[in-house]
Amino acid sequence: MTVTDRGATVWLTGLPSAGKTTIAFALAERLRGDGHRVEVLDGDEIRTFLSAGLGFSREDRHQNVQRIGFVAELLASHGVKVLAPVIAPYADSREAVRKRHDAAGTPYVEVHVATPVEVCSDRDVKGLYAKQRAGEISGLTGVDDPYEAPERPDGRIEAHTQTVDESAAALHALLVERGLA
Template sequence: MSPSPAVALDKGTTVWLTGLSGAGKSTVACTIAEAVRTSVEVDVLDGDELRKTISAELGFSADDRHRHGVRVGYVAELLSRHRVLTLVPVIAPYTRTREAVRAHHERQGTPFVEVHVSTPLTECARRDPKGLYARADAGEIRGLTGVDDTYEPPASPDLRVDTTTVTAQQAAESVLTLLRHRGLLSTLHTPVGG
């Protein structure tokens, strides 16, 4: 894939990609980052890495998952406020968490875009990149989001993409198109993957 040299970030923005484990959130986020990296400041906030650092003391209870999401949202807003395109591929399974993050962005006047990577559970389990679904099936772990713990899909996200019907490049282009339409990113002259 060739990065597009014609992108300009008009305002720092947080793009929150929510969805089940294995849905393709990180792949889409990294595809977006690769497409714009030569032209704009961009960062991908990896949920697993952040759990090891800013949320190292948290577990996976509902309250801890909420706290982790809010912390990630705070970091994302801080980066975005400083003209960074901040891509956040974090499950954030609860509506209240995503609403709290959006509200914080609104209070700061920082754009927030919610993308639901809506790949079905059956496909996520088939992909199983971290082996979590196999471990849950074997009874080795409990509380896996979407299996025996809650995932509340966004009722009205800014964008919904299903990576069983589109490629990562097509999903990334959909996100970039949305950002252009909202006046947050300049017009791309070269499509993602072009």
């Protein structure tokens, strides 16, 4: 089996506007260019269908992450490189996804996109930080809802200190190191 046939899940966890989606798509393009089969399971997109109806309570956030973890493992077990740019704020939810992969012998790589909340809040791609400040929404991850940053992720990307391409290259190097790219 060549490295292009080996499936794996790469989970990008981090705050809203940290750059998870942007970096995942840059990495996806790079991997596709090398001949890998790639799927991006984007948190926002999944919430429009697979997790439609789920809200943002602790239980619903957990459920959302478990569903994405389930699909990710299935795809990865069939040789797909699955990139999951999904906030996944709770350590126990992420741990359950890792265990599911471990039990199946499917490689799992957790990456913390560690952009500080001040930078995320300035970027505010979806206007959520502004809405929270204005009192229009509550329960924003990292502001007035928990974000349990991974203590020992497989990789940590200080995305705000480098370009998107540099972040994608760093993740690519991590996959090469693990025999996955």
